[in-house]
Amino acid sequence: MRVNRRKFLAGTAAIAGAAAFPMPSIAQAAPFKIGLLTVKTGPLAAGGIQMEGGVVTFLKQRNYKLAGRKVDFISADTGGNPAGAKTKAQELIERDNVDVILGPLAAFELLAISDYVAEHKTPMLSLAAAEDITQRKPNPYFVRASATSSQAMKPLADYAAKELKLKKVITIVEDFAFGYEQMGGFQQVFEDDGGRVLKKIWTPIVTPDYTPYLAQISGVDAVIQGFAGSNPVKFMKQYADQGLKYPVLTGETGGDDAELHSFGDEAVGMISACPYTIDFENETNKRFIADFTKEVGNLPGFYAAGLYVNGQVVEAALKATGGKSADKAALVKAMRASHLTDTPRGPVRFDDKGNVIGNIFVRKIVKENGKLWQKTLKTYTNISQFWPYDEKKFLAQPVYSRDFPPLKS
Amino acid sequence: MNLWLLLAINSITFGGLLFLLSAGFSLIFGLMRIPNLTHGSMFMLGAYVGASMVMTFHLPFWIGAAIAALAVAVFGGLIERFLLRRLAGAEQAQVLVTLGISLIVADFCLMVWTGDPISVATPPDLVGGVRFIGVFFPTYRIAIILIACVIGALLWELLDRTRLGAMIRAGVDDPQMARVVGIRVSRLFTIVFCLGAALAGFGGIMGAPILSVYPGLDNDMLPLALVVVILGGTGSLLGSLVGSFVIGFIYNYGQALFPELAYFVLFLPMVVVLVLRPQGLFGKQAP
Numbered sequence: 001m002r003v004n005r006r007k008f009l010a011g012t013a014a015i016a017g018a019a020a021f022p023m024p025s026i027a028q029a030a031p032f033k034i035g036l037l038t039v040k041t042g043p044l045a046a047g048g049i050q051m052e053g054g055v056v057t058f059l060k061q062r063n064y065k066l067a068g069r070k071v072d073f074i075s076a077d078t079g080g081n082p083a084g085a086k087t088k089a090q091e092l093i094e095r096d097n098v099d100v101i102l103g104p105l106a107a108f109e110l111l112a113i114s115d116y117v118a119e120h121k122t123p124m125l126s127l128a129a130a131e132d133i134t135q136r137k138p139n140p141y142f143v144r145a146s147a148t149s150s151q152a153m154k155p156l157a158d159y160a161a162k163e164l165k166l167k168k169v170i171t172i173v174e175d176f177a178f179g180y181e182q183m184g185g186f187q188q189v190f191e192d193d194g195g196r197v198l199k200k201i202w203t204p205i206v207t208p209d210y211t212p213y214l215a216q217i218s219g220v221d222a223v224i225q226g227f228a229g230s231n232p233v234k235f236m237k238q239y240a241d242q243g244l245k246y247p248v249l250t251g252e253t254g255g256d257d258a259e260l261h262s263f264g265d266e267a268v269g270m271i272s273a274c275p276y277t278i279d280f281e282n283e284t285n286k287r288f289i290a291d292f293t294k295e296v297g298n299l300p301g302f303y304a305a306g307l308y309v310n311g312q313v314v315e316a317a318l319k320a321t322g323g324k325s326a327d328k329a330a331l332v333k334a335m336r337a338s339h340l341t342d343t344p345r346g347p348v349r350f351d352d353k354g355n356v357i358g359n360i361f362v363r364k365i366v367k368e369n370g371k372l373w374q375k376t377l378k379t380y381t382n383i384s385q386f387w388p389y390d391e392k393k394f395l396a397q398p399v400y401s402r403d404f405p406p407l408k409s
Numbered sequence: 410m411n412l413w414l415l416l417a418i419n420s421i422t423f424g425g426l427l428f429l430l431s432a433g434f435s436l437i438f439g440l441m442r443i444p445n446l447t448h449g450s451m452f453m454l455g456a457y458v459g460a461s462m463v464m465t466f467h468l469p470f471w472i473g474a475a476i477a478a479l480a481v482a483v484f485g486g487l488i489e490r491f492l493l494r495r496l497a498g499a500e501q502a503q504v505l506v507t508l509g510i511s512l513i514v515a516d517f518c519l520m521v522w523t524g525d526p527i528s529v530a531t532p533p534d535l536v537g538g539v540r541f542i543g544v545f546f547p548t549y550r551i552a553i554i555l556i557a558c559v560i561g562a563l564l565w566e567l568l569d570r571t572r573l574g575a576m577i578r579a580g581v582d583d584p585q586m587a588r589v590v591g592i593r594v595s596r597l598f599t600i601v602f603c604l605g606a607a608l609a610g611f612g613g614i615m616g617a618p619i620l621s622v623y624p625g626l627d628n629d630m631l632p633l634a635l636v637v638v639i640l641g642g643t644g645s646l647l648g649s650l651v652g653s654f655v656i657g658f659i660y661n662y663g664q665a666l667f668p669e670l671a672y673f674v675l676f677l678p679m680v681v682v683l684v685l686r687p688q689g690l691f692g693k694q695a696p
Contacts (some may be wrong), residue, residue, distance in 0.1 A: 041516055043625030046524030175669075203664075204671050206629050208620050211419040212664040215412050230526035230623030237528050237621055243538055243545040264528045298525070 031072040032318065032325055034059075035092035036307075037085060037103030037113075044080035044229060047105050047303045050258050051127070053296035054307030055102060061291060062311075067318035069325075078104055082112035089113040093120050099325045102310050104128060105303070107178055114139050121328045123335060125310040127303060131181050132399050134355035134385060141328070143335045143354045145313055146252075146306035147275040148385045149178050150185020150400060153226070153251050155360040155380040156273035157186045158388070160249055161193035163378065164271075166221040168196050169249075172213060172235075173226035175202035177401075182226040182251050184400025189388065197407065210235055214242045222246050228253035233262045240266035247271065255365065258301025260372040263365070267372065270365045276305035276345045277361040279374050285344040300344075309343045316340055346381075351391075357384045414544045416661045422550040424657025425557030426619075429612030430630060431637040431649040432564060433605025439581040439644015440601050443500055446507040447488065448609055449631030450514035455481045455610025456622040457518055460527045463614075470532035478611040485606025489599050497595070511627060519624050526623035529614075553615055560608070561650055568646055577601060581644040582693065633660075636679045642692020651690060 036055055039048030052075055064071045074096050076088035085104050092098045093116075101117060101124045104110055110128035117124050118139050126142070129149040133139055160166045171186065173179035179202065187197045198220060201213050217223060223246050227235050232254045239248065248270045255272025278289065278299060288308055292300040300308075317334035318325065325331055332354075340348045346359040360383045363374040380387075386394040398404050434448045455477040462473030488510060496502045531549045538547040568574035579587040580597050588594050613626075620626065633656065641652025655678070663674035682689060 041519060043623070043628075044524075045519055045624060046526075049524055202668060206625075207664075208616075208629050208633075209419065209423055209660075212416060212661045213668070215415045215419070215665060230621065230625070233526040233528050234621040234623070238619060241531070241538075241547045241549070241619065243547070259525065262525045262528055264530060298523070 031070040033072045033098040035098035035101045036075045037078050037088055039080040039105050040077040042080045050303035051307045053292055054304035055311055057292045057295050058308045058311035066315045067323045069323050082108050085109035085112050093122055123332045127306045134353040138353045141332050145309040145356045149181030151385050152273040152360050153182045153186040154189045157189035159362045161190050161195045168198050168220045169222050169224050170199045170217050170220050171224040172201040174205045179226055180402050181400040188405050210238045223248050225250045225254050236267045252302045256301040257299055263372055267365050268367050273360055273362045274302050276302040277363050277374050277376055279376055284342050288344045305344045312340055312343055313338055355385045411544050416665055420658040420661040422553050424654035425553045426616045427637050427653035428557050429608050431634045433608040434634045435638045435643055435649040436601050437605045441598055443503040447511045448634055449627035450511040451481050451606045451609035452613040452630045453627040455613030456617045457522050459614025460529045460617055460622045474614045477614040478607040481610025482603045482607035486603040489602035524624050526621050528621045529617035531618040639679050640682050642689025645691040648689055648691035
């Protein structure tokens with residue numbers, strides 16, 4: 001196509017017009033604005049691209065219409081750092097006037113904006129797993145439809161102790177809050193069920209070579225890893241190269257379905273616990289996987305599924321308020337009150353702190369027709385962030401950390 | 410006892426990888442006086458290109474590795490010839506340009522290879538390992554050590570025994586004087602830059618079966634190259650060799666013995682050397 005001067009002018013005028021004058025319209029017919037804080041550049045991009053794919057898949061299935069209202073979708077790239085998250089959150093809230101924020105991805109991004117977003121009374125649905133955001137320091141505008149750091153690790157520990165009859169394990173995970181909280185939860189349940197954690201190994205987030213740590217692993221029944229991002233793939237390869245044969249158990253990031261095509265055969269047999277599983281049998285999940293794969297060109301994992309469910313929660317809340325979104329407190333209340341029966345991860349509801357109660361799947365990586373796939377071993381239903389403990393008792397203990405629970409000597 | 414042996418062999422392997430990465434970095438720094446901040450990206454680019462060759466096009470590992478080294482060498486040559494050459498003498502501008510290119514490369518890789526990590530299969534002949542006095546030695550790691558030794562010997566031969574090597578050494582020691590006696594130092598720049606890039610790219614694909622390939626690999630490796638070169642001394646092959654193995658040992662033993670202080674232990678020798686012997690262990694006193 002040749003672009004002559006007239007066409008060029010017409011085009012730029014249209015763009016400028018659209019940017020300068022958002023369509024004025026009466027409140028009810030105004031589009032509902034969803035802002036996504038995701039990561040599309042840098043080392044965390046794989047998860048961020050999954051997140052965006054999850055929302056876009058959902059919105060396309062609904063034809064960009066929720067509860068009768070047209071949806072405007074705005075995606076912002078935080079670059080995976082707290083400063084970027086803050087800047088983009090401000091843009092979404094103050095410039096774009098979004099009705100709800102989905103994301104961000106990482107806990108340190110969430111912590112950087114949590115107070116700001118609460119001050120501006122904007123509902124936020126994030127995957128970031130930092131426990132205290134829905135426990136000891138709750139944010140009233142926060143909803144989490146995925147899981148806290150330890151929510152899947154506790155059923156995993158239960159499975160390890162009761163079904164696999166493991167007695168002694170070593171844990172290995174990155175040296176940051178997500179790692180402490182994952183392994184803290186695992187240790188507490190595992191030891192209450194009669195197991196013992198012999199040693200907890202913390203590795204720097206950036207660790208090109210895990211062998212110095214792998215060299216310390218011996219005399220156990222299994223190894224529990226909790227790595228995230230690109231680390232699990234690297235870890236499993238080096239683990240096998242080192243000739244280690246102990247079974248490996250992990251949480252949602254360590255055995256993510258989206259990484260099935262990245263893992264080598266050394267990951268076959270790895271058992272993971274996750275709030276989503278690709279082999280969950282229902283129509284919604286089948287359609288989700290098909291549409292997502294078409295959209296993104298890769299299998300969806302729990303980041304994508306989490307954002308899809310977030311979309312469903314927003315839809316349910318909008319239906320409950322009759323499409324009204326001006327009263328943000330009412331909107332969050334409706335989100336937390338929503339009972340979804342049909343999501344890619346099965347039924348989902350929320351506790352009064354905004355955290356999800358739902359299925360946790362314990363599954364195993366198998367090789368089928370030359371490709372890696374997940375096979376569910378056991379489904380733990382109605383798992384809350386406190387399970388298996390009483391809420392009051394759980395909140396009375398400190399948040400899981402490097403030193404809590406302490407190792408038994 | 411076994412732990413110590415295992416750590417020792419891992420230290421040497423990691424040192425071998427670091428040597429491939431830092432030898433070129435050191436030569437470029439020594440000759441051109443710029444810290445080439447794209448060096449980590451070249452490592453990553455080599456790893457990605459090689460991974461594609463091996464995993465997607467199913468070429469034999471060594472052919473894939475050769476293509477990766479060649480591709481990165483061409484890339485390095487282009488950068489030197491068309492960007493850095495124009496900024497000759499403006500070191501600050503060169504540093505900024507190399508930093509900028511490293512960011513562009515990172516996003517380029519993200520676009521082409523997506524953000525998912527790629528796990529590269531170990532070459533089939535080198536899978537497995539040998540058990541020796543109760544310790545498991547992965548064959549591939551032993552191969553890396555041998556390859557690093559061979560490349561080190563070849564580089565030494567090149568620098569010490571050939572005319573080209575003599576010219577490079579002259580350029581490192583005193584570029585003005587080298588020009589005066591008729592050495593085309595700018596052409597040396599291109600050659601050394603290509604060589605350094607090829608080594609980094611080759612190191613990338615050699616490391617891929619161990620480290621896997623993922624966005625951010627560049628930033629993981631660049632600081633290690635910096636530490637090695639500062640420790641060993643810029644422009645000195647022996648310096649990068651010794652520096653690589655010293656860092657390999659410190660990295661491995663440090664992480665095993667003081668995991669909480671892993672990074673502190675890693676960078677401590679660099680600080681000590683900077684204070685006591687700023688030119689590095691084997692570097693020449695600045696003229």
